[in-house]
Structure formats: structure tokens, C-alpha cells
Amino acid sequence: MRQALHIFRKDVRHLWPQIVIALILAAAHAALDVLQTPVWRPGTERINELAGLSSFLLTLAWWALIAALIYEETLPGDCQFWVTRPYSWKSLLGAKVLFIVAFVNVPLLVSDCFVLGLQGFPVWTNLPDLLFRQLLVSCWLVLPSFALAALTSGMGQFVLAFLAVITGIITEEFLMHSGGSSSGLEVSTGAWGLPAVLLASVAVIFWQYSKRQTMGARLMLACVVFVIVPGLTAIPDSKGSTSETKDQKVDVSGVRVSYDLARMPSGIDTNRFGLGTGTLLLPLHVSGLPPETALVDPRDDVVIGADDKSFLAGTVQRKGDDYYQSVYLTPAKLQAVKSHRVSLRVKMHFTVVTDRVTKKAPAWQRPIAVPGLGFCEAYTDLQAEAPQVLCSVGVHRAAAALVWVEHSGFRSEPVQSGQVTSGYNVFGGLSPVEKWVIPLSNPGSSKIRAATQEPGAELSFTVQWPLADVTRELNLADVDLARFVVMH
Numbered sequence: 001m002r003q004a005l006h007i008f009r010k011d012v013r014h015l016w017p018q019i020v021i022a023l024i025l026a027a028a029h030a031a032l033d034v035l036q037t038p039v040w041r042p043g044t045e046r047i048n049e050l051a052g053l054s055s056f057l058l059t060l061a062w063w064a065l066i067a068a069l070i071y072e073e074t075l076p077g078d079c080q081f082w083v084t085r086p087y088s089w090k091s092l093l094g095a096k097v098l099f100i101v102a103f104v105n106v107p108l109l110v111s112d113c114f115v116l117g118l119q120g121f122p123v124w125t126n127l128p129d130l131l132f133r134q135l136l137v138s139c140w141l142v143l144p145s146f147a148l149a150a151l152t153s154g155m156g157q158f159v160l161a162f163l164a165v166i167t168g169i170i171t172e173e174f175l176m177h178s179g180g181s182s183s184g185l186e187v188s189t190g191a192w193g194l195p196a197v198l199l200a201s202v203a204v205i206f207w208q209y210s211k212r213q214t215m216g217a218r219l220m221l222a223c224v225v226f227v228i229v230p231g232l233t234a235i236p237d238s239k240g241s242t243s244e245t246k247d248q249k250v251d252v253s254g255v256r257v258s259y260d261l262a263r264m265p266s267g268i269d270t271n272r273f274g275l276g277t278g279t280l281l282l283p284l285h286v287s288g289l290p291p292e293t294a295l296v297d298p299r300d301d302v303v304i305g306a307d308d309k310s311f312l313a314g315t316v317q318r319k320g321d322d323y324y325q326s327v328y329l330t331p332a333k334l335q336a337v338k339s340h341r342v343s344l345r346v347k348m349h350f351t352v353v354t355d356r357v358t359k360k361a362p363a364w365q366r367p368i369a370v371p372g373l374g375f376c377e378a379y380t381d382l383q384a385e386a387p388q389v390l391c392s393v394g395v396h397r398a399a400a401a402l403v404w405v406e407h408s409g410f411r412s413e414p415v416q417s418g419q420v421t422s423g424y425n426v427f428g429g430l431s432p433v434e435k436w437v438i439p440l441s442n443p444g445s446s447k448i449r450a451a452t453q454e455p456g457a458e459l460s461f462t463v464q465w466p467l468a469d470v471t472r473e474l475n476l477a478d479v480d481l482a483r484f485v486v487m488h
Contacts (some may be wrong), residue, residue: 007095027412030111070149076214113434147201150208254288280327295357339434344476353464363457389438402462
């Protein structure tokens with residue numbers, strides 16, 4: 001312990017200029033994060049740009065600080081002066097970890113507390129979430145740069161290795177997406193690839209400090225990033241036609257989903273054909289849902305025609321109590337739908353969510369505290385087609401939201417914002433608060449603007465908490481889908 005503290009103090013003396021720069025950027029990031037707004041207009045454009053720039057520079061500063069810290073005792077090679085000293089590798093690694101906690105994690109935690117407190121969120125009750133957020137942010141902020149610095153002998157090599165890894169990941173993503181449309185596989189990238197990279201980073205760090213076998217560590221990390229991760233991301237999803245319940249109190253075994261082709265989409269012109277792309281909008285019949293719940297879906301896999309290897313993306317839209325499946329059509333698929341009677345095979349992955357009004361408040365109230373979401377307020381911009389709802393969403397938001405306006409019998413169409421995912425966003429950035437802009441736009445935008453400005457207008461919020469996952473497979477054979485196409 002005494003040796004680790006000695007190394008820690010030495011690193012602080014050597015790296016104090018980098019520490020000061022990082023702390024200044026952390027303070028600037030916290031101050032600008034409180035001031036920024038998701039609405040870009042002449043009065044906020046400069047603040048928003050500076051807030052984004054400060055976050056970017058702070059990330060670079062911390063990466064550079066971590067690399068400089070590791071290079072105080074470079075690991076590759078055998079001619080370093082510190083090798084002749086009686087350093088214990090455990091003390092050396094402990095000193096580096098202590099430095100990172102003191103000058104990366106602690107400033108980020110203080111910044112999070114400052115940002116949450118000034119925006120109205122309780123800091124003490126959110127402290128467990130903030131501490132867990134430190135762990136998640138460290139996964140992308142600390143571990144990769146720590147591992148790369150342990151494998152390189154200077155800042156030049158560090159930058160080149162970093163660029164190589166980023167280029168490799170982007171190339172893999174491009175190949176997986178371009179090849180995914182012809183593979184027929186249901187890809188689950190984040191579920192396997194990210195843990196593999198993180199575990200490899202931890203293994204590289206411990207290996208280098210305990211063994212200092214640089215070539216073997218480099219080969220292991222390269223194998224994980226460029227070979228194992230692509231293989232893991234190609235593993236088909238294990239979801240079948242059964243339901244995976246997240247809350248045992250919610251019974252979704254009776255949920256039934258089928259096509260209702262006798263019902264045409266209301267309020268949509270389906271007779272307008274043109275050039276380019278289009279959207280297939282198919283009415284769905286949904287029954288058997290538990291009370292006060294609804295269906296949303298993160299993803300559908302759609303096959304049109306006889307090509308088993310051509311998967312298209314689809315989503316489910318909801319208008320009132322009606323559900324529609326929306327499938328984006330490429331030009332080739334659009335031509336096939338317009339010219340022939342085709343088959344349609346769909347694998348739908350739904351999420352059952354709560355569907356009851358969480359909060360009603362006067363539209364003029366500022367801010368509106370929405371349980372499970374954060375603080376929201378109505379905003380009317382003269383340049384915008386319709387009013388907007390601005391929401392500051394806390395560190396652990398576990399829901400999406402539906403928002404609509406009511407006044408004197410008028411009720412706007414609910415607009416959904418966010419993603420119906422429970423838990424934490426690993427790559428949510430350095431800010432503990434997300435800023436949402438929910439535009440209340442639909443065919444009645446002028447009525448919405450007028451209603452929002454009336455004294456008795458109310459904003460209603462339905463916070464959607466995920467309860468269960470449901471997977472269903474639907475098939476249509478030899479049908480004329482052209483009448484359900486909406487051209488772009």
C-alpha cells in the first residue's frame with residue numbers, strides 16, 4: 001500500500017498540468033451541460049455548440065491523461081528504468097487505478113451531482129444510480145484506453161492503435177449491416193460483442209502488469225476485436241415464438257396478433273404512387289392484452305416474396321386503439337409489391353408496456369414533474385409547425401413516454417418519445433441528464449398550437465414501463481399489398 005501511494009504521488013507531480021486541464025474541462029462541461037437546451041435557436045445555439053465541444057474535449061483529455069499515466073512506467077519492452085526498481089506489479093497497477101479514480105471518476109461523479117442538483121433532481125436518492133453509472137461509463141471511457149496504453153510504448157502508437165480499433169469496428173458494423181440484409185440472421189450485437197471487448201480489456205491489463213508479454217496480449221486483443229466479436233454478433237437471437245416475461249405478475253400468454261386487411265389505414269392516402277421508396281402500412285388486430293397495457297416493438301424482421309435471405313426492417317405504429325405494421329420498402333421491394341401478388345413473412349418482437357395516464361398538468365406549468373421520466377414543459381416556437389414538449393430525463397429513466405394536449409373536448413394524437421428499454425444507457429455520454437424534444441405534430445398542428453395556448457389546456461403523459469417481451473410470427477400468402485403502400 002505504501003509503495004502504491006508513493007507511485008501515485010509521483011504520478012501526480014509529473015502529470016499535474018494534464019490534471020489541471022482535465023479538471024477545467026470537467027468544470028466547463030458541468031456548467032454548460034446545465035445551460036444547454038435541446039431546442040436550437042439563435043439564443044441557445046452558441047451554448048449548445050460549446051456544451052458539445054466541451055464534452056468532446058473532456059473525453060479526449062481523459063483518454064490522453066490515462067495514456068500519459070500508463071506511459072510513466074511503459075510496459076512494452078525490457079529496457080525501462082523502473083524495471084530495475086523493486087516495484088510490485090500489484091502496487092503499480094493499484095497506483096494507476098487510484099489515479100484514474102481520483103482524477104477521472106471522482107470529477108465525473110461531482111459533475112453528475114452538480115448537473116442533477118441544479119436541474120431539480122434529488123442527488124442523494126440518485127446516488128446509487130450515479131455510482132453504478134460510474135461503472136458503466138468506465139467501460140467505454142477508461143478500460144479501452146487503459147488496455148491500449150498498456151500495449152503501446154508512446155502516444156503516437158496509442159493514437160494509431162486507437163484509430164485502428166475504431167476503423168475495425170466501423171468496418172465490421174458496415175459489413176454486418178450490409179451483409180445482414182442477405183444473411184437472414186437476427187443480429188444481437190450489443191448482447192455479446194461489448195462484454196467480450198470489456199473482458200478482453202481487463203484481461204490485457206492484468207496480463208501486461210503481471211507478465212509483461214506484450215506480443216501475446218496484442219494478439220489476444222486483436223483476436224477479440226477482429227475475430228471473436230464479429231462471430232458473436234452473428235449468433236442468431238434465441239427468441240422464438242414464446243413470451244419471455246420480465247414481470248411474473250403480467251400474463252402475456254393470451255396476447256394474439258393477426259392481420260386485419262379488411263380495415264384500411266384511416267387518414268392516409270394509399271392510392272398515391274410515385275418513384276423511389278415507400279412504406280407498407282398493414283392494419284393489425286391485437287387482443288388478449290392485460291388491462292392498462294399496450295404493445296410497442298423495437299424491431300420486426302420482414303421477408304417479402306420468396307427470398308429467404310432478404311430481411312427488411314419494420315416497426316409497429318399505434319393510432320388510438322388501432323395498431324399498424326409499418327415496413328420501409330426499398331425500390332426493388334416496392335416494385336415487387338406494386339407488380340405482383342406476393343407473400344409476407346414477419347417475425348415481430350413486441351414489448352408489453354404500461355398504458356395509463358401518469359401525469360396531467362396545466363400546459364403553462366413550468367416545470368412539470370413527471371414520475372419515472374423527469375421534468376417537462378411546453379414550448380411554442382414561432383418557427384416550428386407545432387408546439388414542442390421539452391423534457392429533462394434523469395439518470396435512470398426506465399421508460400418512454402406518450403404526450404398529448406387536451407382542451408375543451410379536443411385531444412391531440414399521442415406522440416411517443418424515447419425507447420422502451422429498462423435500465424441504463426451505457427453510451428449515453430458524459431451527462432447524467434438526457435434532453436428530449438417531443439414535437440406535438442400531426443394533421444391537427446394548428447389546433448394543437450391554439451389549444452396549448454388556452455388557459456385551460458392540459459398536457460397528459462403516459463410513462464411506458466416495459467413489462468414483458470412477446471415474439472410472434474405472422475404469414476400472408478398471395479396477397480395484393482399495393483393498396484397498403486404509402487409513397488414517400
